[in-house]
Amino acid sequence: MPDDLTLSPHPLDAAIALDPVGEGRFAGRTSEAYWNMAGPFGGVTAAVLLKAVVDHPAHRGRPLAQTVNFCAAIAPGDFEVAVRLVRDGRSTQHWQVELWQGEVTAATASVVTGPSRETWAHRPAAPPVLPPPESLPVLPTAGRMGWMGRYEMRFERGAPVPGQASAEAPGSALSRLWVRDEPPRPLDYVSLASIADSFVVRILQVRGDVPPVATVTLSTYFTADEAEMARQGARPLIGLADARVFKHGFNDQSAELWSDDGELLAVSHQLVWFKG
Amino acid sequence: MPDDLTLSPHPLDAAIALDPVGEGRFAGRTSEAYWNMAGPFGGVTAAVLLKAVVDHPAHRGRPLAQTVNFCAAIAPGDFEVAVRLVRDGRSTQHWQVELWQGEVTAATASVVTGPSRETWAHRPAAPPVLPPPESLPVLPTAGRMGWMGRYEMRFERGAPVPGQASAEAPGSALSRLWVRDEPPRPLDYVSLASIADSFVVRILQVRGDVPPVATVTLSTYFTADEAEMARQGARPLIGLADARVFKHGFNDQSAELWSDDGELLAVSHQLVWFKG
Numbered sequence: 001m002p003d004d005l006t007l008s009p010h011p012l013d014a015a016i017a018l019d020p021v022g023e024g025r026f027a028g029r030t031s032e033a034y035w036n037m038a039g040p041f042g043g044v045t046a047a048v049l050l051k052a053v054v055d056h057p058a059h060r061g062r063p064l065a066q067t068v069n070f071c072a073a074i075a076p077g078d079f080e081v082a083v084r085l086v087r088d089g090r091s092t093q094h095w096q097v098e099l100w101q102g103e104v105t106a107a108t109a110s111v112v113t114g115p116s117r118e119t120w121a122h123r124p125a126a127p128p129v130l131p132p133p134e135s136l137p138v139l140p141t142a143g144r145m146g147w148m149g150r151y152e153m154r155f156e157r158g159a160p161v162p163g164q165a166s167a168e169a170p171g172s173a174l175s176r177l178w179v180r181d182e183p184p185r186p187l188d189y190v191s192l193a194s195i196a197d198s199f200v201v202r203i204l205q206v207r208g209d210v211p212p213v214a215t216v217t218l219s220t221y222f223t224a225d226e227a228e229m230a231r232q233g234a235r236p237l238i239g240l241a242d243a244r245v246f247k248h249g250f251n252d253q254s255a256e257l258w259s260d261d262g263e264l265l266a267v268s269h270q271l272v273w274f275k276g
Numbered sequence: 277m278p279d280d281l282t283l284s285p286h287p288l289d290a291a292i293a294l295d296p297v298g299e300g301r302f303a304g305r306t307s308e309a310y311w312n313m314a315g316p317f318g319g320v321t322a323a324v325l326l327k328a329v330v331d332h333p334a335h336r337g338r339p340l341a342q343t344v345n346f347c348a349a350i351a352p353g354d355f356e357v358a359v360r361l362v363r364d365g366r367s368t369q370h371w372q373v374e375l376w377q378g379e380v381t382a383a384t385a386s387v388v389t390g391p392s393r394e395t396w397a398h399r400p401a402a403p404p405v406l407p408p409p410e411s412l413p414v415l416p417t418a419g420r421m422g423w424m425g426r427y428e429m430r431f432e433r434g435a436p437v438p439g440q441a442s443a444e445a446p447g448s449a450l451s452r453l454w455v456r457d458e459p460p461r462p463l464d465y466v467s468l469a470s471i472a473d474s475f476v477v478r479i480l481q482v483r484g485d486v487p488p489v490a491t492v493t494l495s496t497y498f499t500a501d502e503a504e505m506a507r508q509g510a511r512p513l514i515g516l517a518d519a520r521v522f523k524h525g526f527n528d529q530s531a532e533l534w535s536d537d538g539e540l541l542a543v544s545h546q547l548v549w550f551k552g
Contacts, residue, residue, distance in 0.1 A: 064547065065492060067343040067345075067495060069343075069362075069386050069388065071362060071365065071368075071370040072363055072365060086347060087382075089348060091549060092492060094347040094381075094384065096372075104363070105370075106363075108362060108370065108372065110343065110345050110386065110493070114549075117524055119524060119525045119551075119552060120443050120522065120552065121521075121522055121523035122443075122446045123521045123522070124446075124482070124520060170398045170400075172400070174400075206398060207396070216340065216368060216388055217341045217386070217388055217495070217497075219343060219495040221545075221547045223521050223523060223528065225524050243400055244399070244401035245397075245398075245399045245400070245401060245499050245543075246395075246396065246399070247395070247397035247398075248397075248499070248501050249393040250499070252497050252499065252543050254530065264520055267520055267528050269495060269530075269543075271340065271341045271388075271497045273368065273390075275395075276395060276396065
């Protein structure tokens with residue numbers, strides 16, 4: 001591999017790069033590579049906000065949970081991030097993060113971190129059983145939003161294909177797929193935070209169209225420890241996403257991300273605003 | 277009914293009463309009626325934090341989503357709450373709330389509010405089918421934590437009974453029940469926020485014991501509008517709670533709350549810390 005390729009950062013790392021500009025303050029900028037309809041892909045914003053915590057010198061342990069609130073559209077260009085340790089407890093640290101452009105707070109996040117611990121373990125949930133990734137077609141992303149090209153998605157069911165359902169004859173909200181960063185990148189918490197939002201909006205497969213739509217709030221629980229992620233490396237994860245209800249202009253979404261050896265790596269939930 | 281009963285507030289309303297002490301600041305106090313093992317029942321803390329938003333004069337619309345982070349144990353006695361409008365958008369308002377005692381931030385919350393809208397609606401999820409509430413026994417709460425007496429729970433399955441499972445032979449994490457405030461109280465967003473946390477910790481029915489345990493973060497999506505709650509009134513809701521995984525000292529929990537006429541009123545998720 002030529003030097004210039006081995007040396008260039010992965011697009012995700014370029015997109016979430018933060019420059020320290022003071023105590024708990026960082027400067028960042030949006031990435032064209034992860035652009036969505038009217039702002040950056042929400043997953044990369046979640047990754048930026050998580051990275052601000054992981055980069056903080058007072059940070060201990062690993063990310064356990066993150067909630068991101070998407071408050072306003074993020075315009076292309078520079079943004080600032082501030083991170084604050086709200087509570088430094090024995091078993092957890094609680095962080096508050098804010099991202100703004102000019103006078104507008106565009107996103108906030110709460111992040112809980114804590115030491116890795118070994119305890120009694122039990123898994124009531126079963127991993128989805130999917131055919132091997134190489135047996136499923138890669139979703140074509142040419143001509144779609146930029147961020148979709150940053151993921152290799154191989155759907156077993158529930159591919160986001162316009163026109164396969166309608167408001168009168170809704171399709172299933174369930175998707176199951178193999179998903180990984182494109183190009184491949186060893187899994188860590190920031191990439192996991194981003195992949196947790198990589199399930200294309202449920203309304204597309206359910207109703208067949210994409211009205212104006214935006215994630216309002218996103219909560220991800222990181223159930224993987226470092227060892228489980230190291231074992232997974234850059235290989236595709238199994239993803240599952242579903243929705244319970246669409247009404248009053250909002251729908252919920254719940255997602256799971258599993259390693260290919262059957263570990264639940266993350267659970268993620270969101271509330272999505274839609275128009276009409 | 278004698279005057280002194282009709283005039284006394286419901287214990288929930290007494291527990292979440294907040295006195296304004298300045299712009300966006302309130303004074304409150306813990307309630308013995310909703311006491312848990314080592315602090316107030318998390319649901320009532322969620323209700324307090326939501327009430328601080330609902331009571332704010334700049335608040336528009338209805339609660340859509342709330343995330344509560346439980347940062348430190350709350351001691352019996354007084355606390356203060358500060359609420360801040362982070363972003364006043366066209367379709368949503370984003371609020372940040374903090375609860376503290378002395379120098380310690382004990383809880384934070386983000387709350388999203390917005391106008392009620394009528395849109396296309398679709399419900400992929402099915403309401404659980406339970407026998408009528410009066411056909412199921414009321415869970416005895418004498419001798420248990422105070423807050424449990426503030427709810428009438430009638431379990432169809434997954435009652436929180438110690439010793440029915442063990443670490444070696446785990447029981448199911450699924451519970452289904454009828455639940456309402458005790459005494460009955462017409463449903464509103466603050467009571468819904470509290471009921472969303474009323475599912476007894478999953479580890480008890482799964483492992484048969486209760487190790488030291490605490491909710492770390494709780495996110496509730498309020499999928500009900502005012503009309504759906506008014507229709508439900510004070511009658512029991514259908515509740516469902518389950519967990520996907522227990523490992524590294526944490527477990528997830530997802531819950532649904534349904535009206536008795538088949539509307540999904542709230543979806544709620546949490547990450548729970550446990551010891552050993």
